[in-house]
Amino acid sequence: MADHPQVEVPSAPFEPLAQEIDTHGQSLGFDPSGGDTVPPTIGNFAPTPGTPLQRNTAVSFDVLDLSGLLRVEVSVTLGGDRFVVHDGDTFVGQYVNLSTRSPIVDGFRFNVRHNGGWIEPPTFRVHAVDTSGNEAS
Numbered sequence: 001m002a003d004h005p006q007v008e009v010p011s012a013p014f015e016p017l018a019q020e021i022d023t024h025g026q027s028l029g030f031d032p033s034g035g036d037t038v039p040p041t042i043g044n045f046a047p048t049p050g051t052p053l054q055r056n057t058a059v060s061f062d063v064l065d066l067s068g069l070l071r072v073e074v075s076v077t078l079g080g081d082r083f084v085v086h087d088g089d090t091f092v093g094q095y096v097n098l099s100t101r102s103p104i105v106d107g108f109r110f111n112v113r114h115n116g117g118w119i120e121p122p123t124f125r126v127h128a129v130d131t132s133g134n135e136a137s
Contacts, residue, residue: 036132040065040072040107045124055117058098064107065130072101074110077123085112085124 044062074086098113
């Protein structure tokens with residue numbers, strides 16, 4: 001793993017530090033009334049988990065939520081070490097150049113490739129928070 005620096009991934013669940021407020025004092029983020037109680041969905045993984053992965057194959061998955069997504073964080077475990085792939089804003093480290101996040105209906109499709117190819121089978125962790133504060137991992 002000496003070819004790239006390890007980035008620490010917080011072990012605690014994501015907790016927002018602030019809400020965006022519009023010029024009228026209305027929150028643009030969480031719904032404090034709790035009207036939406038359905039968490040985001042994470043799925044449609046390709047290749048299917050457990051399938052042998054070719055070195056340069058992209059791993060894709062979708063993150064969806066009808067009420068909208070506030071934040072999606074992605075990390076990967078390789079050889080027992082966990083690395084940040086997407087920090088909620090952008091791809092980082094060895095995932096910057098070849099990975100994409102594309103808008104789809106109700107969410108995003110992530111296509112993740114490791115610069116230089118996968119050196120070991122990856123294990124992904126995806127953590128999503130919707131605009132009502134519902135979480136899924």
